[in-house]
Amino acid sequence: MIHGGVESISKEAYDCLRQLIEIPSMSGEEAKVIDQIKRVMTKLEYDEIIIDGMGNILGRMGNGERVMAFDGHIDTVDVGAPENWTFEPFKGKEDPEHIYGRGASDQTGGFVSALYAVYVAKKLNLIKNWTVWVVGSIQEEDCDGLCWQYILKEKIIKPEFVVLTEPTSLGVYRGQRGRMEIQISVTGKSAHGSAPERGDNAIYKMAKIANALETLNMRLPADPFLGKGTLVVSEIFYTSPSRCAVADSCTVSIDRRLTKGETEQSAIAEIEGLPEVSSTSAKVSMYHYNKPSYKGLKQDVPCYFPTWTIEETSWIVKAMERAHEKQHGSKPITDKWTFSTNGVAIMGMYGIPCVGYGPGDESEAHAPDEKIRKLDLNKAMATYVALLAEIEEAKDV
Numbered sequence: 001m002i003h004g005g006v007e008s009i010s011k012e013a014y015d016c017l018r019q020l021i022e023i024p025s026m027s028g029e030e031a032k033v034i035d036q037i038k039r040v041m042t043k044l045e046y047d048e049i050i051i052d053g054m055g056n057i058l059g060r061m062g063n064g065e066r067v068m069a070f071d072g073h074i075d076t077v078d079v080g081a082p083e084n085w086t087f088e089p090f091k092g093k094e095d096p097e098h099i100y101g102r103g104a105s106d107q108t109g110g111f112v113s114a115l116y117a118v119y120v121a122k123k124l125n126l127i128k129n130w131t132v133w134v135v136g137s138i139q140e141e142d143c144d145g146l147c148w149q150y151i152l153k154e155k156i157i158k159p160e161f162v163v164l165t166e167p168t169s170l171g172v173y174r175g176q177r178g179r180m181e182i183q184i185s186v187t188g189k190s191a192h193g194s195a196p197e198r199g200d201n202a203i204y205k206m207a208k209i210a211n212a213l214e215t216l217n218m219r220l221p222a223d224p225f226l227g228k229g230t231l232v233v234s235e236i237f238y239t240s241p242s243r244c245a246v247a248d249s250c251t252v253s254i255d256r257r258l259t260k261g262e263t264e265q266s267a268i269a270e271i272e273g274l275p276e277v278s279s280t281s282a283k284v285s286m287y288h289y290n291k292p293s294y295k296g297l298k299q300d301v302p303c304y305f306p307t308w309t310i311e312e313t314s315w316i317v318k319a320m321e322r323a324h325e326k327q328h329g330s331k332p333i334t335d336k337w338t339f340s341t342n343g344v345a346i347m348g349m350y351g352i353p354c355v356g357y358g359p360g361d362e363s364e365a366h367a368p369d370e371k372i373r374k375l376d377l378n379k380a381m382a383t384y385v386a387l388l389a390e391i392e393e394a395k396d397v
């Protein structure tokens with residue numbers, strides 16, 4: 001019965017995905033794609049459609065006491081070097097097996113699956129005690145979770161749990177490492193390059209710090225599920241009056257991935273505690289993100305994205321596993337993402353349980369020739385519909 005509902009709508013969902021791919025929607029430039037999603041939600045007779053003050057779109061079906069949401073970010077990264085693509089990234093190409101284009105797997109495909117699944121569930125009268133929101137969130141690629149920091153801080157909606165529709169190859173994902181964007185700066189004193197002993201070379205100081213960071217990376221703790229915390233020097237900047245001078249400042253950027261138990265404070269303290277950092281009076285700080293949304297809303301937040309996991313035994317994880325198994329006849333793989341998702345805000349900051357399940361593969365994300373299997377879209381839709389049936393039965397926690 002559920003499968004039937006999905007089969008009859010799949011062609012429409014493919015068309016919708018192709019049309020959304022055809023509208024470039026890089027972070028901060030999502031206005032047109034949000035307009036198109038609003039048209040689709042209106043056509044599918046969503047009970048309520050909100051575009052919030054930041055610019056996220058939220059569609060509601062049902063009016064039950066309990067509230068849950070599907071989240072799908074509808075922004076994408078840019079295409080990178082065009083010569084690496086063998087087809088037009090914004091043409092929405094389709095063949096019998098795949099739909100192609102930027103955002104197909106990461107993650108417009110997941111969003112479209114939720115959009116149509118909730119429509120099908122409503123038509124099948126499966127939504128009774130729940131209010132179900134489908135959220136098309138923005139700016140995720142630039143600053144994961146910022147959209148949901150806004151939604152939750154402004155109390156636009158307050159779901160009991162959220163399904164993240166980022167690509168999981170139809171596995172049930174229950175966490176990810178957190179991350180931070182850190183900056184370390186040292187200063188020195190310039191002097192003529194012919195007499196370096198008169199100056200104080202900031203690059204030499206940073207070289208010692210960089211070596212210490214490389215060793216620190218090897219010492220970082222590991223978690224059996226999430227893996228190891230990591231750290232990498234990703235950028236370096238300097239100032240010097242001339243090529244014939246002693247450099248008077250040097251800064252590096254660090255991409256830090258946090259495993260279970262690591263926090264913003266612990267990661268900063270670890271770096272500040274390095275003798276190479278304290279002896280050179282280096283300054284350790286966080287980068288901030290403050291790019292305005294397409295609606296002009298500017299939020300200034302530190303680039304800290306907390307680690308999150310949900311227990312394997314959680315009723316939400318179990319309900320998702322049952323939904324998959326009932327639809328597809330096999331147990332899903334339970335795993336974690338390597339990349340980051342909006343879960344950093346929803347669960348990492350606000351403690352609202354998240355579970356991941358989506359069509360497409362994580363390896364397609366940000367890669368040239370991005371594509372998604374049409375069969376995955378059908379399967380994800382069927383699982384989402386089954387999940388909505390499952391949670392009507394489930395006793396909470």
Ligand SMILES: [Zn+2]
Pocket residue numbers: 073106107166365
């Ligand atoms: Zn994504």
